[in-house]
Every structure is written in structure tokens, then in C-alpha cells.
Amino acid sequence: MLxxxxxxxxxxxxxxxxxxxxxxxxxFMEYCDILKSSGADILELGIxxxxxxxxxxxxxxxxxxxxxxxxxxxxxxxxxxxxxxxKILLCYLNTAGQLTEFxxxxxxxxxxxxxxxxLGMVGPSALxxxxxxxxxxxxxxxxxxxxxxxxxxxxxxxxxxPVFVYIGxxxxxxxxxxxxPAKSITRVRGLVGNTSLVAGFGIRDLSYAKxxxxxxxxxxxGSELVNIIEDNTASVAKKKVSxxxxxxxxxxxxVS
Numbered sequence: 408m409l410x411x412x413x414x415x416x417x418x419x420x421x422x423x424x425x426x427x428x429x430x431x432x433x434x435f436m437e438y439c440d441i442l443k444s445s446g447a448d449i450l451e452l453g454i455x456x457x458x459x460x461x462x463x464x465x466x467x468x469x470x471x472x473x474x475x476x477x478x479x480x481x482x483x484x485x486x487x488x489x490x491x492x493x494k495i496l497l498c499y500l501n502t503a504g505q506l507t508e509f510x511x512x513x514x515x516x517x518x519x520x521x522x523x524x525x526l527g528m529v530g531p532s533a534l535x536x537x538x539x540x541x542x543x544x545x546x547x548x549x550x551x552x553x554x555x556x557x558x559x560x561x562x563x564x565x566x567x568x569p570v571f572v573y574i575g576x577x578x579x580x581x582x583x584x585x586x587x588p589a590k591s592i593t594r595v596r597g598l599v600g601n602t603s604l605v606a607g608f609g610i611r612d613l614s615y616a617k618x619x620x621x622x623x624x625x626x627x628x629g630s631e632l633v634n635i636i637e638d639n640t641a642s643v644a645k646k647k648v649s650x651x652x653x654x655x656x657x658x659x660x661x662v663s
């Protein structure tokens with residue numbers, strides 16, 4: 408199994424997001440297998456947060472579904488241990504708690520790292536604490552930057568030699584960017600240098616994906632998977648998720 412740095416260096420990568428335990432723990436494991444077999448290179452697995460800063464309606468709904476089933480941070484980490492894939496965890500700082508302790512928990516799941524999307528809002532001290540916590544347990548570093556983050560914050564992220572910087576090209580997940588994503592991506596690309604750059608938020612269809620893949624090293628898709636699952640019966644949803652991911656992978660491969 409390739410590690411995430413090898414994946415992002417070798418090809419345009421497809422990262423798919425699912426909230427841990429959504430829509431149910433058993434169905435979640437089925438969807439993880441479907442995502443892998445359909446072409447997802449990295450599974451991003453979300454821990455339901457106390458406060459979701461960057462998430463739109465669909466991802467928030469998936470959080471609500473798992474919380475209704477009593478799935479908390481500890482249970483989510485246990486579910487993550489059973490996912491046999493190249494994986495990263497996503498967890499907001501308000502839920503992660505003390506970072507060194509949290510990153511130890513991440514390492515125990517077999518994940519390559521954890522993406523903590525609100526680190527950049529806190530400032531350089533939080534970025535440094537996260538980087539040191541990753542080093543303590545030999546995990547890779549990953550950073551999220553919203554399209555409107557200050558230049559200096561993004562430069563600091565790149566200075567830690569992360570596997571990638573993930574740029575959110577809209578305000579929240581699931582929403583199409585109202586600022587030209589090409590402008591945002593070009594700016595961030597100039598700030599991160601040779602660091603791999605992946606983009607997400609609002610990638611709902613193949614045409615939008617095609618406009619992005621030539622500018623970045625990978626794309627992240629999550630909200631549309633929730634939409635498919637919510638709008639269809641289980642059997643139909645599984646087929647549609649597989650078809651959607653397979654089609655996205657084809658788009659990436661066409662420009663790799």
C-alpha cells in the first residue's frame with residue numbers, strides 16, 4: 408500500500424471524504440470498500456465535531472446522522488481502525504483536544520495523518536504544535552487553507568514540508584465557489600512552491616472537476632457522496648457512488 412506522499416507525487420490523486428460511521432457503521436464499511444474499488448486513492452474519514460466551521464449542509468447532516476446513533480470521537484476512532492485503506496482522519500481542533508495525545512490516537516488507527524482544518528485560523532503557534540505532534544508519532548503533516556487565508560499563513564504551512572496543502576475553494580463544503588477558483592489556486596500555488604496542492608469544496612460533477620484537475624495535484628469530494636446516499640435507496644446509492652467516483656478517477660487519469 409503506497410503512503411500518501413508517494414501517491415501525491417506519482418499521480419493526480421482522488422481523495423474521498425466520509426464521516427466515520429455514516430450512514431450507519433456497517434454501511435460505512437461497505438462504502439469504504441466501494442470507494443477503494445472505484446478508484447479513490449486516499450480515504451479522508453471525518454470525526455464528528457462539536458462545531459463544524461467549514462462544513463455545509465450535506466456534511467453537517469452526516470454529522471447529525473452519526474451523532475443520533477451515539478457515535479462520538481472515541482467510537483469514531485475505533486471505527487477508523489477497521490478501515491483497510493490509505494487513509495487520513497479529519498478532526499476539528501475543538502474536538503481533537505490536546506494535539507500530541509490526539510495524534511497518538513490517530514497513529515493507533517493506522518491512518519497516515521490527521522487534517523485539522525481550523526489550525527490556520529488559530530495562528531502560527533497552533534501550526535507549530537500540530538507539526539511537533541506529528542513528528543512525535545512519525546505521522547505526515549497535512550494542512551487546510553481556505554481560499555481567503557493570508558499569504559503568510561499559507562507560506563508557514565508550506566515551510567513544514569507537508570504532504571499537501573488542501574485549499575478550500577469556497578466558503579464551506581458543498582458550495583460552488585463564487586470567486587474564480589483558478590485565481591485562488593494560482594495564488595496558493597505560488598505560495599506553496601513544490602508542495603502538492605489539492606482542492607475541494609463544491610465539486611459536484613465531472614465538468615467542474617475537469618476545470619480544476621489541470622491546476623492541482625488532486626481533488627477532494629465529500630458532499631456529493633452524502634447527497635447521493637441521502638437521495639437514493641441503499642442499493643441505488645451504492646451503484647451511483649461507485650459510478651461517480653469511477654468517473655472522477657477517469658478525469659484525473661486523463662490529465663495525469
